[in-house]
Amino acid sequence: MRRTRRSHHYAYAITAGERLYSIFLGPFFVICVLFLAVKFFSVPSATNVNFSDLLTATSFTLGRLLVAYVIAVILAIPIAILAVKNTFTEKIFLPMFDVLESVPILAFFPILILFFLRINLPNGAAIFILFLSMLWNIVFTIASGLKLIPRDIIYAAEVFGIKGFRYFKEVTLPAIFPEIVTGSILAFAQGWNLIIVAEVLHTYIPGGTNSQDLFGIGSILVRASNQGDTNLFIASIAVMVVVIALFNFFIWQNLIHYSERFKFE
Amino acid sequence: MTIEFKHVNKSYEKIHALEDISFLIKKGEFVSFIGPSGEGKSTILKIIAGIEKETSGTVIRPEKIGMVFQTIALFPWLNVYENVALGLRSKKIPEKEIHLIVHKYIKMMKLENFVTHRPADLSGGQRQRVGIARALAIDPEVLLLDEPFSALDPKITAELHDDIISIWRNTGKTIVLVSHLIEEAVSMTEKIFLIKGNRLTNTFLIDLPYPRREHGRFMEEVSKIRREFFK
Numbered sequence: 001m002r003r004t005r006r007s008h009h010y011a012y013a014i015t016a017g018e019r020l021y022s023i024f025l026g027p028f029f030v031i032c033v034l035f036l037a038v039k040f041f042s043v044p045s046a047t048n049v050n051f052s053d054l055l056t057a058t059s060f061t062l063g064r065l066l067v068a069y070v071i072a073v074i075l076a077i078p079i080a081i082l083a084v085k086n087t088f089t090e091k092i093f094l095p096m097f098d099v100l101e102s103v104p105i106l107a108f109f110p111i112l113i114l115f116f117l118r119i120n121l122p123n124g125a126a127i128f129i130l131f132l133s134m135l136w137n138i139v140f141t142i143a144s145g146l147k148l149i150p151r152d153i154i155y156a157a158e159v160f161g162i163k164g165f166r167y168f169k170e171v172t173l174p175a176i177f178p179e180i181v182t183g184s185i186l187a188f189a190q191g192w193n194l195i196i197v198a199e200v201l202h203t204y205i206p207g208g209t210n211s212q213d214l215f216g217i218g219s220i221l222v223r224a225s226n227q228g229d230t231n232l233f234i235a236s237i238a239v240m241v242v243v244i245a246l247f248n249f250f251i252w253q254n255l256i257h258y259s260e261r262f263k264f265e
Numbered sequence: 266m267t268i269e270f271k272h273v274n275k276s277y278e279k280i281h282a283l284e285d286i287s288f289l290i291k292k293g294e295f296v297s298f299i300g301p302s303g304e305g306k307s308t309i310l311k312i313i314a315g316i317e318k319e320t321s322g323t324v325i326r327p328e329k330i331g332m333v334f335q336t337i338a339l340f341p342w343l344n345v346y347e348n349v350a351l352g353l354r355s356k357k358i359p360e361k362e363i364h365l366i367v368h369k370y371i372k373m374m375k376l377e378n379f380v381t382h383r384p385a386d387l388s389g390g391q392r393q394r395v396g397i398a399r400a401l402a403i404d405p406e407v408l409l410l411d412e413p414f415s416a417l418d419p420k421i422t423a424e425l426h427d428d429i430i431s432i433w434r435n436t437g438k439t440i441v442l443v444s445h446l447i448e449e450a451v452s453m454t455e456k457i458f459l460i461k462g463n464r465l466t467n468t469f470l471i472d473l474p475y476p477r478r479e480h481g482r483f484m485e486e487v488s489k490i491r492r493e494f495f496k
Contacts, residue, residue, distance in 0.1 A: 150336060150338065152334045152335070152336040152337075152338035153338050153340065155311070155314070155316050155332070155334065155338065156332070156334060156338040156340075156351075158315075158316055159314050159315075159316065159330060159331070159332045159352075160351045160352035160355060160399070160403065161352060161355030161356070162351070162355060163355075166354075166355075170340075171340070174340070174342040177342075261341060261342055261383060261385070262341060262342045263341060264341055265341070265384075265385070
């Protein structure tokens with residue numbers, strides 16, 4: 001990116017309006033909504049959870065999702081590259097990944113929890129299960145993106161001496177950017193689906209109690225449901241929906257729009 | 266530096282793409298390979314470019330090669346400047362020098378007003394001009410043109426024909442064109458190799474002054490090649 005920033009501000013250029021919108025207005029809007037929500041609303045709750053607790057819990061949940069997502073993306077890229085490197089690796093790895101994708105990851109969750117509790121890292125269990133649920137979505141979309149790189153683009157890179165890490169940085173990564181975005185959206189959706197399970201650790205521990213659950217919107221939601229706290233249940237779902245919608249509107253939509261410039265005609 | 270093929274064969278598993286191809290292209294020549302689709306023209310170009318490796322035989326080719334692609338193959342995420350600079354960045358040239366070289370070829374290809382445009386914002390002709398500027402920017406010993414005009418309208422094609430001829434005359438570079446159009450090859454190149462059935466069947470020398478299409482013997486040359494082409 002050094003070259004882009006220094007010599008050619010017009011590489012990857014977006015309009016000033018888009019820049020203002022994505023950099024300033026998006027986060028500003030989120031902050032305003034959250035500020036007003038904390039300021040003016042509170043949730044009457046039998047379980048003594050107020051609105052700001054819900055927001056804090058959501059931020060903890062988002063943190064887990066983001067850590068799992070970052071690890072999933074970082075690992076998915078080389079895995080996908082290896083898988084479609086040539087017809088031989090494709091024949092070996094793609095069927096293998098198909099099998100791995102269909103393995104019910106929750107079946108291993110109790111073992112994972114015991115392992116991470118033993119090393120005193122309960123968050124690790126949730127992050128690991130979220131990571132596993134996200135990984136294959138990203139791997140498969142990136143793999144299909146790699147196969148869509150036009151042959152002449154690969155030839156042009158070769159003729160003009162783009163090799164090694166430069167090829168990865170300047171050809172592979174931009175070429176698969178739209179698929180990374182698509183895979184990320186699918187992965188996050190999968191992550192949100194699983195968060196309700198991933199934070200409620202005690203159900204997988206023999207003789208476990210609520211205190212062993214991870215603080216997050218998923219565990220609050222489950223607790224509200226178990227304790228029949230309808231207000232908290234509805235408020236938790238509302239917060240989750242709003243966060244997912246804001247995430248979609250301010251992050252994914254912008255990225256989808258931005259990824260258009262990386263698509264081959 | 267000349268390009269020479271001696272008894273070159275190329276196979277993909279059980280398919281023969283080239284059979285016993287031998288030819289010599291001298292430095293500064295403008296030659297073309299013509300023939301029906303799928304019978305080996307582009308494979309020859311790819312072997313010259315070093316993208317494909319011959320199965321057997323001997324190939325002598327220069328190191329510095331620029332190539333213009335049928336699909337143009339610009340990087341959609343880079344603007345005109347960055348696309349033209351692509352090959353220069355592989356050569357560890359100082360940024361200042363890259364800037365001068367890129368602007369020289371952007372000017373030569375009449376793209377001054379499109380420096381910051383991305384390929385999606387350009388017409389087909391403008392994109393191919395970027396492709397030519399990108400190939401020339403690395404100052405290649407040989408310029409390879411793989412059916413570069415096949416997706417363009419006749420007016421733009423005629424303009425680009427003139428541009429390529431003047432680049433050849435002004436720079437003295439060796440140029441190798443692949444085309445399936447006999448008229449195109451006769452109007453531009455000095456020597457035409459006819460590739461049929463994966464073999465080099467005929468070589469034609471064209472000794473006409475430019476611009477050739479207006480010349481009385483143009484259609485005569487075209488007819489002569491056409492007869493062999495469809496034989």
